[in-house]
Amino acid sequence: MPKAIAAYHKQAKHVSKPHVTLSISDSDESHNDSDHDGAQRKRPWKGNSASAGYRPRPTEPWNSNYTFPITDNCSPIEDRAEDMGLLLSGVTLLKLSKPYGFAVDVGCGTGQSTRILVPYFEKILGTDISPAQIEEANKANDIPNVTYSVSPAEELPVDDASVDLVTACAAAHWFSIEKFYKEVNRILKPRGCLAIFTYIPDMEVHYKDRSEQLTKVFKEGQEKLAPYENEKVRLVKTGYKDLFDAIPYTDKKRVENMTTKMPMLLSDFLGLIQTFSMFQDFLKHEPEKAKEFILTTEKRFLEIMGVSSTETEIEVRLNNVCVLASKPK
Numbered sequence: 545m546p547k548a549i550a551a552y553h554k555q556a557k558h559v560s561k562p563h564v565t566l567s568i569s570d571s572d573e574s575h576n577d578s579d580h581d582g583a584q585r586k587r588p589w590k591g592n593s594a595s596a597g598y599r600p601r602p603t604e605p606w607n608s609n610y611t612f613p614i615t616d617n618c619s620p621i622e623d624r625a626e627d628m629g630l631l632l633s634g635v636t637l638l639k640l641s642k643p644y645g646f647a648v649d650v651g652c653g654t655g656q657s658t659r660i661l662v663p664y665f666e667k668i669l670g671t672d673i674s675p676a677q678i679e680e681a682n683k684a685n686d687i688p689n690v691t692y693s694v695s696p697a698e699e700l701p702v703d704d705a706s707v708d709l710v711t712a713c714a715a716a717h718w719f720s721i722e723k724f725y726k727e728v729n730r731i732l733k734p735r736g737c738l739a740i741f742t743y744i745p746d747m748e749v750h751y752k753d754r755s756e757q758l759t760k761v762f763k764e765g766q767e768k769l770a771p772y773e774n775e776k777v778r779l780v781k782t783g784y785k786d787l788f789d790a791i792p793y794t795d796k797k798r799v800e801n802m803t804t805k806m807p808m809l810l811s812d813f814l815g816l817i818q819t820f821s822m823f824q825d826f827l828k829h830e831p832e833k834a835k836e837f838i839l840t841t842e843k844r845f846l847e848i849m850g851v852s853s854t855e856t857e858i859e860v861r862l863n864n865v866c867v868l869a870s871k872p873k
Contacts, residue, residue, distance in 0.1 A: 651715025655681035698723035796869035811854035
């Protein structure tokens, strides 16, 4: 095992398989809805029940830059350094002391993943191919060392050998990966790092003692959507294995089985399912069957849970994968 990756692996052991709970608040307003045990929790995001005709907002689709149901200006996730433990362990390979120099977050969307890097870098650039996403990122940006730019992942507005870290959060599977890696190699300094990470949509759904039944319903639903699975989705479902293999560096590491726990309302989870690219393709080709699929899924969840309202809180567990690589000297 190359020395740099061995050092990373040693540092990352303590964060390789934890359960990390994200407490994520809605940016539009503060919600403190009671969960099924009567406790007060912040809602992950504001969604609607399937029967109310949920439509994903532009910043939310699973086939865009964000895969978690979180909204713009989502500070709680940014404040949790342990959520980025693997990434930052890799960053420590760059230099012996902080602050680090220059980071570029590719496919940054509205800047949620970009802002996580703020405490660790002197200069940060977030790029995205979508002008609308960058417009939102700029509206929310009040950090002097962070800038945003409209740019495809394969043509980054950065000088040669000038970057310490390139990241891509739940976005790399949408890039032209060979061209992206060529561009990464161009802009990284010698010994600079690449970090790409995403969650794998093989979720578990937890509620009291009904978790096994609920997870089964979700997985059955995914099987029904399988005919609409595209190559990009397969890259995610296989844990970025192909993206890892395609990295042209020998000093690289792929870490998986990092579990994230996310409390959310059932209505929000049903809304999240509707943002999956597989469902969106299903809806495009067979709209009536797609709507019936969501209504049936909602009904089955409610029956198993023994509740009448989709405003009931559940817990969704996700597996995450992180791919790290270091450019040779």
